[in-house]
Amino acid sequence: MSRIRAFTMPKWGIEMTEGTIAEWMVKEGESFRRGQTLCLIETAKITNEVDAEYDATVRRIVVGSGSEAEPVGALLAVFDDGSHSDAEIDAFIAGFRPADGGVAQGASRAKAAAPEPATAAPAAAHGKERVRIETNRPISPVALRLAEEEGFDISGIVGSGRGGRITHQDVVMALRGPASPALRGLVAVIEDDPKVIASPLARRIAALQGISLAGVTGTGARGRISKADVLALAAKPSTAGGSAAPEFVAGENRPEVVPFDRIRKIVAGRLTAAKQEIPHFYLRMSARADKLMELRKAANLVLGCKASVNDWIVKASAMALAKHRDVNVQVHGTEIYRFPHADVSMAVASPKGLVTPVVRQANLMRIDQLAAETRRLIDKAQAGRLGMEDMEGGTFSVSNLGMFGIENFDAIINPPQGAILAVGAASRQPVEAASGGWASETRICFTLSVDHRAIDGAAGAQFLQTLKTLIEEPEGIFA
Numbered sequence: 001m002s003r004i005r006a007f008t009m010p011k012w013g014i015e016m017t018e019g020t021i022a023e024w025m026v027k028e029g030e031s032f033r034r035g036q037t038l039c040l041i042e043t044a045k046i047t048n049e050v051d052a053e054y055d056a057t058v059r060r061i062v063v064g065s066g067s068e069a070e071p072v073g074a075l076l077a078v079f080d081d082g083s084h085s086d087a088e089i090d091a092f093i094a095g096f097r098p099a100d101g102g103v104a105q106g107a108s109r110a111k112a113a114a115p116e117p118a119t120a121a122p123a124a125a126h127g128k129e130r131v132r133i134e135t136n137r138p139i140s141p142v143a144l145r146l147a148e149e150e151g152f153d154i155s156g157i158v159g160s161g162r163g164g165r166i167t168h169q170d171v172v173m174a175l176r177g178p179a180s181p182a183l184r185g186l187v188a189v190i191e192d193d194p195k196v197i198a199s200p201l202a203r204r205i206a207a208l209q210g211i212s213l214a215g216v217t218g219t220g221a222r223g224r225i226s227k228a229d230v231l232a233l234a235a236k237p238s239t240a241g242g243s244a245a246p247e248f249v250a251g252e253n254r255p256e257v258v259p260f261d262r263i264r265k266i267v268a269g270r271l272t273a274a275k276q277e278i279p280h281f282y283l284r285m286s287a288r289a290d291k292l293m294e295l296r297k298a299a300n301l302v303l304g305c306k307a308s309v310n311d312w313i314v315k316a317s318a319m320a321l322a323k324h325r326d327v328n329v330q331v332h333g334t335e336i337y338r339f340p341h342a343d344v345s346m347a348v349a350s351p352k353g354l355v356t357p358v359v360r361q362a363n364l365m366r367i368d369q370l371a372a373e374t375r376r377l378i379d380k381a382q383a384g385r386l387g388m389e390d391m392e393g394g395t396f397s398v399s400n401l402g403m404f405g406i407e408n409f410d411a412i413i414n415p416p417q418g419a420i421l422a423v424g425a426a427s428r429q430p431v432e433a434a435s436g437g438w439a440s441e442t443r444i445c446f447t448l449s450v451d452h453r454a455i456d457g458a459a460g461a462q463f464l465q466t467l468k469t470l471i472e473e474p475e476g477i478f479a
Helices: 086-094 105-111 141-150 168-176 200-209 227-241 262-277 290-303 309-323 367-382 457-472 474-478
Strands: 005-008 018-024 037-042 047-051 056-061 075-080 280-288 329-332 335-338 344-346 348-350 353-355 396-400 419-432 438-451
Touching (some): 262 353, 280 457, 290 309, 290 367, 290 438, 290 457, 290 474, 309 344, 309 457
Parallel strands (some): 344 396
Antiparallel strands (some): 018 037, 056 075, 280 438, 329 335, 348 353, 419 438
16 A cells, blocks of 8 residues: 555444544554454444554554544544655645545544644734643643634643543633623622621622621621621611511522533434424333243243343334334335334443444344343443444334333334333232232333324234233243
């Protein structure tokens, strides 16, 4: 290979717009072979290993591990056969443009700029002299460029990025300085007078009541004015009519502002679109589960597995879907895709938020095989190691909150799928015995959320009838 090659942010799936370098597995100056893992890239909910497609040498890593998210097409690194000079590599980076001129166009121009000579710092756009900052702290290239253009000392900035890395937003916030909110409509109360020693709450109450604290001697330590002192002053004018209890004055109730992280933004957007664009309707049903509980214990002993109640529900749902293909569908525009086998997505809580790995052809699996597959997917999800192959192509979803004691709930459909089954807790309920009197039985509540564009109410009801039969007579699951 004699040419210089660009390694850019790949695109996996239609909805992917950006990704993050989680870890580089190669270093600058290191050679690699075809098939060797180059790096780990995180998208909205998965982490993918990127393998080399050819032999080459890493000449420059443009975006380091743990950097901010980069758009699809952004330059991440530069490879060659080791024969080009550093100047040629710098020129290639400076002239790089995304092939499609898409979302990465603007970002690549800024992030892929060649390193500037230390003796030739250009003037900033606003006419300020650019100051060269030498630091061994982790900082993004864009953040460093802004700090140099503004001549700002970054030593006092606490980085919010991974590993304490200073981001562009950190520098912007530091340049703005500390916010000092104004109390509109309040009487000014010598807040800045060093001679007045008062607690912050006492100052605020005094401002609300229009009381000057000048000359007031507090009852606190070293004459500090407290809330009680201010309330006593506020109550004095009303003492002529008898002693009155001081009125309650609430202090500030400041919220902790937690911005959406990248994953929650994507999840929020998808759920909002799904709820607004898909005409949901809901079918509810409960089923006796005593026989299922007994059979599960026996099957685990015989098969030597640890299948959970949820595994049995996934298996029963998959068998019902294979029988009712009108429910085992995806909706793509004005077309409905019907599938012969059930690829069941499971809703799993993970460090990356809610993810939905897929159990492929669950209707064809034995219960011990299905239990092993669900365990593998759950472990990968909780480790943040799910790949695209684990997430794509589900035909139906199961969301189980029964382990949290939730009796029933309505789940939002996971597009392009046509339905999702919400599973509640198994609970003991009283029933009238056939011989008279009362007995109890274990019941599980199910709610089927259905896309009315593709699935009719009768089709959804028939699916639930079959599911109910399999739950109440679980021997049919082995048929």
